[in-house]
Amino acid sequence: MKVIGICGSPRKGNTEWMLRKLLEKVAEEGARTELILLREKQIKGCDGCLTCEVGGSQRKGLCRIQDDMQMIYPKLMEADGFAFGTPVYFDMLSGLLKNFMDRTCPIWPHLESKPVVGVVVAEAGIGQAVANLKAYAGICSMRWVGQVTTLAKKPREVARDADVELRLERLGRKLVRSLKA
Numbered sequence: 799m800k801v802i803g804i805c806g807s808p809r810k811g812n813t814e815w816m817l818r819k820l821l822e823k824v825a826e827e828g829a830r831t832e833l834i835l836l837r838e839k840q841i842k843g844c845d846g847c848l849t850c851e852v853g854g855s856q857r858k859g860l861c862r863i864q865d866d867m868q869m870i871y872p873k874l875m876e877a878d879g880f881a882f883g884t885p886v887y888f889d890m891l892s893g894l895l896k897n898f899m900d901r902t903c904p905i906w907p908h909l910e911s912k913p914v915v916g917v918v919v920a921e922a923g924i925g926q927a928v929a930n931l932k933a934y935a936g937i938c939s940m941r942w943v944g945q946v947t948t949l950a951k952k953p954r955e956v957a958r959d960a961d962v963e964l965r966l967e968r969l970g971r972k973l974v975r976s977l978k979a
């Protein structure tokens with residue numbers, strides 16, 4: 799069983815901290831984990847060519863854009879569960895995470911039925927960010943397992959939230975249970 803975390807923050811901040819705590823618990827519960835920091839990857843924008851929709855390319859996970867998504871596609875297809883993490887930007891998910899999601903066009907049918915959780919952090923209000931994550935999960939027919947949201951501004955400020963770690967651990971445990979369901 800393997801869970802992949804996708805971090806949509808462009809900095810080493812609260813989202814990454816939350817995902818690491820969640821994945822620590824997931825690992826403790828016996829699943830393998832990997833954290834993909836989108837900020838470290840070269841991922842171009844989807845150019846809308848839609849060649850991924852013809853000739854069975856989607857089944858094979860083929861995209862004509864040659865960048866770091868090429869090594870991420872097989873990982874996504876093989877993973878059993880996911881944790882999406884995003885800071886709130888203008889009441890929505892971050893552009894970094896949305897860009898990644900657009901580029902999953904060649905493989906999204908492979909995500910069907912896989913459980914997914916979200917971690918979301920904002921300075922003042924979560925806005926539509928959780929709804930954004932759920933919309934993506936819904937379109938991909940993934941199983942939404944739950945989310946942890948919190949408020950923080952500066953990097954690592956999230957650690958001040960007394961019970962956020964507990965909530966992340968609980969969500970991690972729930973995610974592992976849902977892998978087995």
Ligand SMILES: Cc1cc2nc3c(=O)[nH]c(=O)nc-3n(C[C@H](O)[C@H](O)[C@H](O)COP(=O)(O)O)c2cc1C
Nearest residue numbers: 807811812813885886887888889920921922923950
């Ligand atoms: C471009 C930008 C837009 C933001 N928009 C919002 C917002 O709409 N609402 C909010 O509460 N916080 C907003 N924030 C604050 C971040 O969500 C907050 O600093 C968060 O802790 C960042 O997470 P990170 O440390 O993982 O990058 C914004 C920050 C940036 C840089």
